[in-house]
Amino acid sequence: MTATPAARRDPVVxxxxxxxxxxxxxxxxxxxxRGEPESWCLPGGHVEAGETFEEAAVREIAEESGIHEVAEARAFTVALHTGGDRTQVTAGVLARLEAPDAVATTPEPEVFDRWIWARPDELPAPLFPASAALLAAWRGDPAAGGWTVYPTADVTARR
Incomplete structure (x- = not known):
């Protein structure tokens, strides 16, 4: 058995x-x-006890952007990051905006100061690391160093 370094923190999902x-x-x-470099990030966060990945994604979209008009949420990949002081497991969930006139707001202005709609080939930079890994998996690109992605569904037909 390998000893765990004292500085390692519990994994996060x-x-x-x-x-x-x-x-x-x-x-x-x-x-x-605060305390993190500015970056561009997909809606997301921790999965709460009792939630599926899809339920967590729909909740996070609403909490962070104010958008509730979400349909067809479906997990498409799991990204694993084992570098640093904590193992991170992040599920990617693909969802469709149900109302074309839905407008994103900033209910958490201490975390996000604005939301934009961007074409997948014209994303702003820098990307938040977990978001970069999920977007790479969605586009079929290799993930950045330290990330491994595990596809769970074929999403190419849904792009």
Whole structure:
């Protein structure tokens, strides 16, 4: 048995949501959380006890962007990051915007100062690491160093 370094923290299970509009654009927010470098991030966060990945994604979309008009949420990948002081497991959930006129707001202004709709080939930078891994998996690109992605569904037909 391998000893665990004292500095390692407990693993975290999270979710990132790719909310896709009818024109193919995805919702992405400018993350300004204190103590972290600014980045662009998909809606997401920790999976709460008793939640499925899909339920967590729909909840996080509503909490972070104010959008409740979400349909067809479905997990498409699991991303694993084992570098650093904690193992991160992040499920990617693909969802469709149900109301084309839905407008993102900033209910958590201490975390996100704005939301935009971006084409998958024109994403702003820098991307939050977990979001970058999920977006790479969705596009069929290799994940950045330290991340391993495990596809759970074929999403190419849904892009």
């Amino acid at each position: 999270g979710v990132g949501a790719l909310l896709v509009r009818s024109d193919g654009a995805v919702l992405i927010g400018h993350r300004i959380k």
